Amino acid sequence: MTANRYDPAFPKQRGKPWIALGIVALTMVVAVFANQLVLHDPEAVDPANALLPPVLFEGGLLEYPLGTDRLGRDILSRVMLGTRISLSIAAMALAFGGIVGVVLGMIAGYRGGWVDVVIMRLADSFLAFPSVLIALVLAVTIGARMELVALVLGLVLWARFARLIRGEVLTWKERDFVALARVSGATGRYIMIRHLLPNVANSLVVLATLQVGWAIVVEASLTFLGAGVPPPTPTWGGMVAEGLDFIESAWWISLMPGIAILLVVFAFNVLGDWLRDKLDPQLRSV
Amino acid sequence: MTDAETPILEVRGLTKSYAPRTTGWFTKPAPPTKVVDRVSFEIGSGRTLALVGESGCGKTTTARMILQLVTADQGELLFEGRPLDLKDRNMARRYREKVQAVFQDPWSALNPRMRVGEAIAEPLRLNTSLDRGAIAKRVAEVLRDVGLDPAMARNFPHEFSGGQRQRIAIARAIILRPALIVLDEPVSALDVSVRLQVVNLLVEAQKRLGMSYLLISHDLATVRYQANDIAVMYRGAIVEDGPSETVFETPMHPYTQALFEAARFVQPGTEAESDDTADAALPTKSGCSFAARCPKAFARCFSEAPSLRAVAPKQRTACHLYEPLESRAETVSAVG
Ligand SMILES: Nc1ncnc2c1ncn2[C@@H]1O[C@H](COP(=O)(O)OP(=O)(O)OP(=O)(O)O)[C@@H](O)[C@H]1O
Numbered sequence: 240m241t242a243n244r245y246d247p248a249f250p251k252q253r254g255k256p257w258i259a260l261g262i263v264a265l266t267m268v269v270a271v272f273a274n275q276l277v278l279h280d281p282e283a284v285d286p287a288n289a290l291l292p293p294v295l296f297e298g299g300l301l302e303y304p305l306g307t308d309r310l311g312r313d314i315l316s317r318v319m320l321g322t323r324i325s326l327s328i329a330a331m332a333l334a335f336g337g338i339v340g341v342v343l344g345m346i347a348g349y350r351g352g353w354v355d356v357v358i359m360r361l362a363d364s365f366l367a368f369p370s371v372l373i374a375l376v377l378a379v380t381i382g383a384r385m386e387l388v389a390l391v392l393g394l395v396l397w398a399r400f401a402r403l404i405r406g407e408v409l410t411w412k413e414r415d416f417v418a419l420a421r422v423s424g425a426t427g428r429y430i431m432i433r434h435l436l437p438n439v440a441n442s443l444v445v446l447a448t449l450q451v452g453w454a455i456v457v458e459a460s461l462t463f464l465g466a467g468v469p470p471p472t473p474t475w476g477g478m479v480a481e482g483l484d485f486i487e488s489a490w491w492i493s494l495m496p497g498i499a500i501l502l503v504v505f506a507f508n509v510l511g512d513w514l515r516d517k518l519d520p521q522l523r524s525v
Numbered sequence: 526m527t528d529a530e531t532p533i534l535e536v537r538g539l540t541k542s543y544a545p546r547t548t549g550w551f552t553k554p555a556p557p558t559k560v561v562d563r564v565s566f567e568i569g570s571g572r573t574l575a576l577v578g579e580s581g582c583g584k585t586t587t588a589r590m591i592l593q594l595v596t597a598d599q600g601e602l603l604f605e606g607r608p609l610d611l612k613d614r615n616m617a618r619r620y621r622e623k624v625q626a627v628f629q630d631p632w633s634a635l636n637p638r639m640r641v642g643e644a645i646a647e648p649l650r651l652n653t654s655l656d657r658g659a660i661a662k663r664v665a666e667v668l669r670d671v672g673l674d675p676a677m678a679r680n681f682p683h684e685f686s687g688g689q690r691q692r693i694a695i696a697r698a699i700i701l702r703p704a705l706i707v708l709d710e711p712v713s714a715l716d717v718s719v720r721l722q723v724v725n726l727l728v729e730a731q732k733r734l735g736m737s738y739l740l741i742s743h744d745l746a747t748v749r750y751q752a753n754d755i756a757v758m759y760r761g762a763i764v765e766d767g768p769s770e771t772v773f774e775t776p777m778h779p780y781t782q783a784l785f786e787a788a789r790f791v792q793p794g795t796e797a798e799s800d801d802t803a804d805a806a807l808p809t810k811s812g813c814s815f816a817a818r819c820p821k822a823f824a825r826c827f828s829e830a831p832s833l834r835a836v837a838p839k840q841r842t843a844c845h846l847y848e849p850l851e852s853r854a855e856t857v858s859a860v861g
């Protein structure tokens with residue numbers, strides 16, 4: 240009887256992932272204050288200093304710590320601005336996918352029956368959704384735009400959220416406190432908001448954190464393919480693509496944004512794993 | 526509003542079938558079995574009706590139909606003398622306000638993310654438009670009523686023991702001063718040491734607030750102590766009912782006799798029916814459902830189902846051993 244009860248007094252013990260937390264915090268600060276923090280206008284062209292290597296390499300200048308690209312634009316400033324773009328897109332996609340997914344997942348799990356069948360079929364088809372292809376088609380037909388990238392990501396994300404939430408709701412709704420609320424006259428909406436949502440909130444935070452990395456990688460890939468955020472906006476995926484032509488001579492153009500992607504994705508995933516163990520040991524499968 | 530003679534709740538012919546849970550993937554689904562079969566009883570105002578019977582006989586299902594958590598296949602409820610119609614919004618609201626419940630598992634009854642004060646206040650918030658101050662005052666009152674410190678309203682459920690949680694569940698159930706509380710094994714999940722305290726709390730609350738109880742319990746000693754009336758269920762149907770004293774003094778139905786007999790030989794705190802055969806017994810197509818286990822069964826028991834009929838002024842039993850005392854008009858139809 241006490242086996243499946245939630246006991247916040249005994250979370251699984253593990254040290255805090257300080258490095259990941261540090262990277263995530265730094266990323267957030269850079270994303271918010273990119274404009275104030277950059278040393279150069281990230282779109283300012285300086286042909287005299289084109290293709291400068293990072294400062295520690297021969298020919299590098301302190302003024303351009305991570306080097307410059309073929310137009311002489313400061314790579315550090317562009318990576319910093321790219322942080323904002325990447326995180327904004329991930330945030331928009333997560334907000335859209337999270338809200339739609341939570342609402343539909345709750346309804347599917349709580350109502351059950353044909354409503355559940357319809358919503359989950361829909362979710363399954365969106366999970367099989369060829370996001371890259373759709374993004375390419377949209378980019379060609381409507382034009383590449385930040386909001387479209389977020390939308391395409393959100394269309395996959397909602398289904399992941401819906402699945403998770405539905406599964407959780409299926410177990411929580413069998414608890415007596417839900418039946419007791421109904422006995423006292425609570426509506427389905429009230430039960431979903433007051434009783435079910437707070438109990439799935441932890442899983443929600445964990446899934447969202449783990450999906451940030453996915454969103455960043457897919458967004459970068461789409462931009463790399465030209466189906467994402469159009470130039471001259473500095474984005475990580477776009478910068479990697481631009482640098483490809485110079486990969487032998489000026490490897491830093493592609494490498495620096497690549498490292499940024501790697502670090503941020505790694506940090507969010509480590510943080511998500513840690514949160515999962517800390518908040519919700521039952522959530523091992525996500 | 527209602528005179529003392531009108532029962533607070535009358536249950537008429539409640540029936541529920543379930544498709545068996547254990548159906549293999551490739552076998553064709555078995556036909557639904559009747560889990561509750563034309564159950565009728567009434568709960569007098571301010572009285573306690575105990576519903577007893579072995580595990581799986583349909584007590585909880587009956588309770589959940591009364592609470593509108595499970596839709597009945599057939600049957601109706603009369604609340605305060607009027608047929609319950611949930612489409613009538615006023616009536617539905619009154620029913621939600623006047624009928625509350627306490628369940629068996631105190632760990633499941635409280636939302637781990639909700640402060641107990643909020644949980645207790647929930648019926649009040651859903652059914653009245655009191656302001657926060659008034660609600661907090663009521664919560665403090667009922668917490669005191671159930672023997673807890675009102676300051677505990679701010680705590681979360683995991684800070685309480687099972688017995689305390691059940692007190693909280695009771696506080697929540699009485700906050701609207703209901704007319705009826707459905708108690709589905711309210712103490713059987715608790716430590717033996719705190720059971721009596723909770724039983725006494727329930728008895729005392731009933732005395733003070735004058736509400737009726739539908740008490741589902743395995744513990745016949747508690748039933749005898751607490752209940753005014755008793756209904757004995759066997760495999761979905763009521764086989765005997767009447768005033769608790771009468772039934773305990775002179776149990777008529779062989780199943781009731783067996784149940785009481787078994788209870789005399791078990792230690793207090795253990796369940797009376799360890800050899801649970803409710804599901805195992807073969808469904809008898811016709812005849813009495815207890816016939817196969819009945820020591821007094823005779824030919825007629827295997828061919829004809831007995832109906833529930835009066836055997837003493839207020840006692841009814843469904844058994845062929847007893848000829849009806851009164852005219853056929855007294856008979857409550859239970860024959861298919
Ligand atoms: N949702 C359901 N689906 C299928 N069968 C069910 C369902 N709910 C209950 N049953 C079956 O109905 C029968 C009666 O169950 P119920 O819970 O009403 O018994 P009970 O008298 O309360 O037993 P206990 O004393 O063990 O609580 C059991 O055989 C049970 O397996």
Ligand SMILES: [Mg+2]
Pocket residue numbers: 584585586709
């Ligand atoms: Mg039960």
